[in-house]
Amino acid sequence: MKKKPATIKEIAKKLKISPSTVSRALNNHPSIGLVTTMRVKKVAEELHYEPNQTAIFFKQRKTFTIGVIIPDLSEPFFSSAISEIENVAGEFKYTVLMGQSHDDAARELQILQTFKKHRVDGVLMSLGKNTEDLSLIQLLEESEIPVVFFDCVPNVPGVHKVSSNLASGMIQAIDAFASRGHKNIALINGPESLLGSRERVEAYKEALLAKGLPYEDKYVVHTDLTELGNEEAIEHLLAVKERPSAIVSFNDFVTLDVMKYARQKGVIPNQDIFLISYANYPLWKYMENPPMGSVEQHPDKQARKAAEILFEVLNTKEDVEPQHVVFESNLVLK
Numbered sequence: 001m002k003k004k005p006a007t008i009k010e011i012a013k014k015l016k017i018s019p020s021t022v023s024r025a026l027n028n029h030p031s032i033g034l035v036t037t038m039r040v041k042k043v044a045e046e047l048h049y050e051p052n053q054t055a056i057f058f059k060q061r062k063t064f065t066i067g068v069i070i071p072d073l074s075e076p077f078f079s080s081a082i083s084e085i086e087n088v089a090g091e092f093k094y095t096v097l098m099g100q101s102h103d104d105a106a107r108e109l110q111i112l113q114t115f116k117k118h119r120v121d122g123v124l125m126s127l128g129k130n131t132e133d134l135s136l137i138q139l140l141e142e143s144e145i146p147v148v149f150f151d152c153v154p155n156v157p158g159v160h161k162v163s164s165n166l167a168s169g170m171i172q173a174i175d176a177f178a179s180r181g182h183k184n185i186a187l188i189n190g191p192e193s194l195l196g197s198r199e200r201v202e203a204y205k206e207a208l209l210a211k212g213l214p215y216e217d218k219y220v221v222h223t224d225l226t227e228l229g230n231e232e233a234i235e236h237l238l239a240v241k242e243r244p245s246a247i248v249s250f251n252d253f254v255t256l257d258v259m260k261y262a263r264q265k266g267v268i269p270n271q272d273i274f275l276i277s278y279a280n281y282p283l284w285k286y287m288e289n290p291p292m293g294s295v296e297q298h299p300d301k302q303a304r305k306a307a308e309i310l311f312e313v314l315n316t317k318e319d320v321e322p323q324h325v326v327f328e329s330n331l332v333l334k
Contacts, residue, residue: 006047014043026051065095066310067115069125071103071152075253076281078126081150081303085124088307092315094121103128112136116143122310124303126151129194129225146313150306151299155195160313162306162325166196166278167203169295169329170248173276174207176293176331177246182274186219186244188233188254197222197250200278204248219244223254230257238265246292249277252284255291280332293333301327 008026012019017036025032025040026049032040068085070078082098089096097120099111108128115123116139123145134154140147146160153161177185187204190197205215221236223229233254237244249255255277259269267273275291284290305325313320 005050006044007049011040011043011047011049014047015039062121063119064093065097065118065120066307067097067099067111067118067120067123069099069101069108069111069123071101071126071128073098073100076283077151077279077297077299081126081299084300084303085307088304088311092311094311101128101131103130105131105133109136109139112139116140116145120145122314123147124306124310125149127154128152129191132193146310148306148310148313150302151297152194152196158322160306160309160320160323162302162309163327164297164302164329165326166199166295166297166329167206169278169297169331170200170203171207171210172331173248173293173295174204174211174213176276176333177248177274178211178213180274182246183213184219184242184244184246185213186221186237186240186247188230188237188247188249188258189220189222190250190254191224192222200248200250223250225250225254227257230254231261234258234261238262238267244273246274246276249275252277252279252281252291252294255294259291276331278329284334290334293331295329296332297329298327 008019008022012022015022021032021036022040025037026044028037066089068082070081072078073082086096097115097118099114101108101111105128108131112123123140125147127149129152134156137147137154137156137159148160148162150162151164153163174185185208187201189200201220208215218240219237221233223233237247247258249258255275258275262269262273269275270289270292276293276295277291278295278297280294280296284294309323
């Protein structure tokens with residue numbers, strides 16, 4: 001049976017010195033002689049002494065933990081992000097606490113309150129698609145907990161954020177379709193409240209214009225990103241009189257539902273209709289008939305940079321000017 005770690009008092013009793021002397025020796029205080037320090041550390045090792053982390057945290061005013069909030073860990077995008085965050089945290093000897101919001105704004109706030117109670121040193125966060133109330137930023141500011149947003153970021157100034165430029169990938173997607181002769185190109189977009197949705201539709205309009213193709217409202221539909229919402233979106237497009245031959249979709253999960261529904265209606269992907277989506281999940285390489293392409297948003301790079309900014313803030317005494325780092329998205333043809 002493993003012995004219970006000794007306390008400072010037990011070490012002091014064995015050496016017949018005061019607990020304060022033991023404490024100073026363990027912390028290499030200059031007032032304690034080398035011989036005494038060596039004796040204390042030898043006995044501490046023999047008795048399996050372990051430092052009281054709570055006391056250390058209190059003294060240093062740090063818990064050496066950061067909190068991370070993401071919508072859904074089951075998505076490969078966020079799995080990749082979390083992996084990079086933990087790599088960076090490990091470099092700084094930090095532990096990561098994680099919470100999933102599942103796109104629930106109330107749950108998001110609850111997780112933040114929990115992180116606050118656990119006294120995390122900082123927070124990394126990707127907003128859920130239903131988050132409109134940004135009072136959480138004020139909550140963290142009042143608690144003096146620095147936060148860096150990544151991927152889905154708030155459209156407000158004065159905060160640290162790392163995101164992907166969705167426009168570059170959209171331009172490449174429209175160009176790939178147009179160069180193959182497609183003229184009726186549709187967009188299945190996400191919820192209108194999302195900054196990412198607004199960025200996609202603006203880039204879509206600009207890309208069509210650059211190719212001399214007209215923008216038509218009938219070719220733009222929104223989904224709430226549920227399976228039913230995705231099916232309703234493609235159903236609407238298939239019912240359009242001049243049906244689109246190519247579609248850019250909000251992400252790969254939307255495309256999966258779209259492809260499934262299209263097949264059920266006798267519309268064959270990559271023959272009757274061609275698709276490009278966002279996210280570039282690794283699942284496509286296991287499919288016999290993947291979509292034409294997917295836009296890479298670099299979740300690993302975004303997450304690593306966000307974590308690096310957070311640790312810069314944590315390890316710098318002076319205020320760090322708010323940073324907005326943007327990675328260019330790019331089309332990956334399958």
